[in-house]
Amino acid sequence: MAVDTVREEQAMRRLTDSLLEDYSETHSAAEIHAVLSAVRLRFEGHPVREFVPILVERIVHRELAPPAQGSVIEEAAAAVEQSSSRADRRRAARAGFALDRRTATLAGAAVLVAVVVVALVARQPDPAPAAAPVAPALTVVRGVVGSEKMAFFEDTRVVEALAKHGLKVTAEPAGSRQIATSVDLGNYDFAFPSSSPAAERIQRARNINTKYTPFSSPMAIATFQPIADLLTAARVLRPGPVPTFDVARYLELVNTNTEWAHLPGNTVYPVRKNILVSTTDPRTSNSAAMYAAIAGFVANDRAVVQGEPAEQAVLPTLQRLFAGQGYTENSTQGPFQEYLAAGMGPSPLVLIYEAQFVEAAVQGKTKPGMVLTYPSPTVLSRHTLVPLGGSGDRIGRLLSSDPELQRLAAEHGFRTADATQFAQVSAEHRVPVQAELIDVVDTPTYDTLERLLDAVAKSYN
Template identity: 65%
Template sequence: MGVVKVREEQAIRRLTDHLVETYTDTYPVERVEAAVGTARRRFEGHPVREFVPILVERVARRELETEAAAAEAGDLVASSSDIESASATPQSVTDQRLNMDLRQSIGSVFTKNRIVPLSVAAAIVVAAIVVAVGVRQPDSPATTTPAAQSVTTLRGVVGSEKVAFFSDTEVVEALARNGVRIEVDPAGSRQIATSVDLSKYDFAFPSSGPAAERIQRARNINAKYTPFSSPMAIATFQPIADLLTAAGVVRPGPVATFDMARYLELARTDTQWDYLPGNTAYQVRKNIVVSTTDPRSSNSAAMYLAIASYVANDNTVVQGPAAEQAVLPAVSKLFVRQGYTENSSEGPFQEYLAAGMGPTPLVLIYEAQFVEAAARGQIKPGMVLTYPSPTVLSKHTLVPLNAEGDRIGRLLSTDPQLQRLAAEHGFRTGDTATFAKVTADNHVPVPADLIDVIDTPTYDTLEHLLDGVAQTYN
């Protein structure tokens, strides 16, 4: 069994155990395992395996939550056979979409960690049924609209943190109204720029400017779009934040910051957690390390490298072979001491959400991941978001590979509804009011204006640094 296969099996076991624990009061173990198995079979034969466990968990969780919500709503709605009897004709594609939307509408009433009054829930469900059944009548114009026949399917390869956005039903509908259906494949941003076969895609959508620059240069493309962005952040837990506050790394405030210069000092002297004075909360004999993804394939780790190299280079963007060689010993240590790292930013963040501070006391993430998780009710009391000082802004940059890809870039950048939906997924867009409302509603303290932000090195310099780090793994 190959290394990739072993890692996938281990990841599937971990996510299965996590889902069993999550749904222990709702389903027997066998039901959860069956949902995982069904989801996994959907990705059999897929050549890119790194993201399969993440996608399997999303599909299985969606199935279990929809089923649980439907069961809880059973006293409020007619049985499925009663609903389907409203139309004697076979379901069209539109009908199937409406049924999917109905299930998601029902699920949204019950699955977002809030209790909805029975009368309100009943009204929402009944309204959804009225809409679904009404549109399915034979004389309904929705079943014969010309727009439904003129939707163009386009393909893109995107950073994994954007998969949830493109899977959102509202995003799908907004794109369909513009005559577009998008299919996306996830990949690490560095993989997108260097090893993914882009000939079968209409657009590439990595998570950083340098990766996009590499694609543009290789394919002689001038156009690019930056529909949204997200600063890098470090997620931790209150006991860890308290320890690091005493050590001079974390600076509390309305928005907590993480002093990278002080952190690099601790890394340089091989400071372990149990060395910290007064440490009674996390007495473990391992180095103080921020968990990241694999710098050889993932953008978030590359952004972390950009921050660390800047600080190690006397707060100056690294430029030239001499500066590169000077900072490599300090920054390489930050990665090599982590041991195994994953290819996707989704991996370490999901472990942070599921496993607590034991294995992941500090994890590098995109701000958008924390905000989106808060909107889903996944952030538990004691989870803390801090911002590296300095930080970098990860600019999610779309490179159109043909005219249709250019159309997607313009849509994502200018369509008000798509901009609003991106903000609801935690991304910073031109719709600053929606982003501010999302973070306020979900009690996530974020800086309204990013001040302590640095530029990343050029693509070539960043590649040299990444190659240097990669060599230290061997």
């Protein structure tokens, strides 16, 4: 990437952060990203780049909080867009490089740009600059999504990629079971829960046949190296390049109410509480439902739970797994953020989506000693989009097929149809992941899973 391009991208990232802070009370993040993207597109293809961030900033400020009078910088931007003389462009470039070297103040930069524009206009036969082209209006598409996908939809690069297709997504988070059962979907153009059973429930309720599965993520368990060492000695964790979590052995400890302090030689976490994986609330969250599917499969002699006898047989184990935790949050974002911030004290084992750990590693939020492990068996959570109307179908098709959006999904930790994208991201950031998922089981039908979770919910009372 050229040095000038790097400077421009750095300046645009700083500008984005500043705008989000300045207008957070009056505009949503998606609105700010959309305006910024549309204004920047006005200058696409122009060879003089050095003061583009300054021009973009002034125009965006004007559109978000219009002053009484026109902006001299916006007039300067239009003049620069109309400049066709190669000599004029060289003058503008020299002025821009001087500005960059001096790191002038924003006000001084505006004056400098205005002077350059006066010189340019003076050489033109017609001194009146043409108005800058107006970016086409974006179609707003409303969606309700699992909270673990909010960072993806709020990513500036995702906002800009969608804007190229004339779309602006306004996403609102909710637990996946909430999306399927209690959210009023009449207010949205698409629903994007984190599993196919939840999507199936939505499709049946609204008589919709279409669905898209643009990416997926297996369930995983985040822990810490001292805990991993303890559980390896207890034969729960199987060591390897990527350690695996033996669910059958874990359930043995759970069913005998084994406490951390009971583990032989435990000097790093001698706590008098039961060994339990921390999850979300099974009454609202998809990740908890996936955990129930895993545990139910193992408790049912490694068979998918089906029929009332099997449901009744596994129910005591599931109730013990959830009710023993106490308070649980509605989405995986809560317990995972606590994992990142608070260390192993509150929650030494946390059920997460693999994508959350990979995304945190890409963003530099993980710390040495944090360990990603995979339940054996695990389930693959297929993030399934159900179009409800409007442009919801366009979003589903774009997320499933657009190369840029698929690449960005991989950078947020999701596995896409192109396995090489996820492999490249995990390799670049040295995240130890299972390249091929082998011990993966199916989930029960939606109706079976709902009956199990409803019975678990009653145990909370």
